């Protein structure tokens with residue numbers, strides 16, 4: 509039996525207000541059409557641990573984790589108290605730099621295989637764009653080979669409105685696990701290629717996630733060496749989530765430069781570029797890297813407290829264990845109800861339930877029913893984005909979610925879609 513629809517009046521009311529004030533009401537992937545319109549909340553009010561509450565008071569187990577920053581959970585006293593202490597006792601926005609940047613850069617050197625020097629910025633998009641600029645300065649070349657989502661800046665944004673073609677015409681895309689595509693591009697443009705930027709784990713937008721095929725990452729490394737181009741790993745999602753040293757540590761392939769963001773500070777805005785000193789040193793004078801807010805120490809303090817918390821609590825191992833259990837149970841259900849047509853992909857820290865295309869188009873109806881039922885059951889997953897496990901997800905959160913997913917699959921399996 510279908511679950512009853514959630515009361516979402518306050519979300520709807522606030523959205524009607526928002527569309528008059530903010531273009532589109534809310535931004536990007538958070539827009540209602542990226543969920544099931546009319547079934548999902550549009551505004552959250554508060555969050556704690558692995559749970560969130562919307563503006564109508566509905567409670568959910570949060571598997572989106574703010575699209576990645578929430579690695580430990582919402583409202584972690586050890587992290588938030590460090591930030592509040594900073595605000596109350598010292599301040600955080602000065603004309604000169606506070607010394608936390610040095611500590612954080614040392615920590616990056618200790619944790620991240622490719623790190624010899626680091627730069628800190630505010631967002632993931634700042635970080636990917638800075639890395640590309642450093643690579644262009646270092647190689648004195650123009651072209652960039654890219655694979656994955658790298659943010660909203662001119663050189664890589666996927667929606668091209670408002671962006672002159674000349675700003676991205678030297679950027680070429682290849683697909684994850686298609687080493688031959690990259691090889692063909694480099695055969696043609698290798699001598700002009702400044703950088704290859706790739707997510708070390710495959711998480712293409714709205715598609716099943718992909719493990720690297722044997723030899724894929726190693727092959728990219730070899731091609732980068734052969735063409736003397738800078739290899740950048742975009743670890744914005746995988747950094748401080750797959751291991752404390754990113755996916756590069758897990759897969760044993762070291763890039764020249766890597767970029768981080770999201771989980772580095774458990775929700776406080778920060779981006780990091782870490783890499784070989786000779787490339788990073790382009791930031792001394794060749795490349796201009798400055799913004800009013802880049803040196804604000806709040807996020808550095810948060811990042812330091814976050815990393816300390818993660819190490820002390822063995823967070824990565826716990827997340828893998830929870831994720832393994834969660835994915836194991838979902839896979840069991842997928843096999844129990846094959847007519848639902850769901851597919852599970854990912855690795856324990858980041859999972860994704862998708863629906864394989866089938867000619868009748870019924871997969872769209874099943875997908876809609878699936879995400880409608882799970883959100884009604886208080887499980888916050890998104891149809892077009894993978895989920896995450898955080899440290900504070902409790903066994904009860906996981907079991908409650910698995911129960912809701914099981915009931916949902918049972919409902920879909922029994923429903924007539926013809």
Ligand SMILES: Cc1ncc(COP(=O)(O)O)c(C=O)c1O
Pocket residue numbers: 575631632633634636656657658659660707742743744745769770
């Ligand atoms: C792999 C990857 N790179 C870059 C970015 C851009 O980061 P931000 O949204 O913080 O600008 C994202 C954001 O989702 C991302 O997932």
